[in-house]
Amino acid sequence: MSETTITRFKLFWADQDEEQEFWLREMAQQGLHLVKVNPLCFWTFRRAAPADIVYRVNYAGTASETDFHQLMRDAGWTLAATTVGWQYWRIPAVNGKAPRIFTDAASRMKKFKQLLGVLVASATPLTVWCILMNQQGILQRLSTPSLVVLGLILGVWALLVPYGILRLLLKIRQPRGPLPG
Numbered sequence: 499m500s501e502t503t504i505t506r507f508k509l510f511w512a513d514q515d516e517e518q519e520f521w522l523r524e525m526a527q528q529g530l531h532l533v534k535v536n537p538l539c540f541w542t543f544r545r546a547a548p549a550d551i552v553y554r555v556n557y558a559g560t561a562s563e564t565d566f567h568q569l570m571r572d573a574g575w576t577l578a579a580t581t582v583g584w585q586y587w588r589i590p591a592v593n594g595k596a597p598r599i600f601t602d603a604a605s606r607m608k609k610f611k612q613l614l615g616v617l618v619a620s621a622t623p624l625t626v627w628c629i630l631m632n633q634q635g636i637l638q639r640l641s642t643p644s645l646v647v648l649g650l651i652l653g654v655w656a657l658l659v660p661y662g663i664l665r666l667l668l669k670i671r672q673p674r675g676p677l678p679g
Contacts, residue, residue, distance in 0.1 A: 502545045504530065509539045512613050512662060513669040515555040522586070523596070526551035532588065535581040550591040553578065554599045557609050558585050570599070583616070607670055614666040621659045628652065 510518050522532055527550060530543035570587055579586040589597065640648065
């Protein structure tokens with residue numbers, strides 16, 4: 499099989515770690531193995547022999563090489579890709595079994611709480627700017643097309659950020675039963 503790469507666009511919300519893992523495993527079973535991910539949801543895969551590869555998603559924020567990396571490598575995991583704090587780890591499945599990196603619900607919820615903090619912290623400056631800005635001055639200085647673009651950007655942002663925060667809050671508040679397969 500040739501060593502070509504292909505890129506696919508696929509959007510996931512921050513709380514959809516299991517959905518990402520399932521999709522990446524399906525891609526590997528089709529012979530598409532993760533090479534990189536960019537923040538705009540473009541996923542690059544290397545075409546190779548199909549294999550049952552398990553992927554696990556971890557959010558490490560700004561932490562670089564840590565004891566966690568060494569622990570993962572010692573357990574046989576390989577870091578497949580990273581993007582803006584997200585880490586994508588992989589390991590071949592053994593007899594169809596998919597090992598977990600979070601063995602308890604509390605550590606998994608800690609990951610979502612950290613993500614929630616990052617989302618709120620990153621949204622705060624723009625929120626404050628929108629509240630404090632001189633709307634009248636901006637309206638007078640910008641052309642109509644520029645105002646339309648600015649309005650669209652701010653409108654999308656005003657919908658997506660609260661929606662993302664709500665999704666994370668709901669995920670954190672879920673009953674903490676056993677972790678799925």
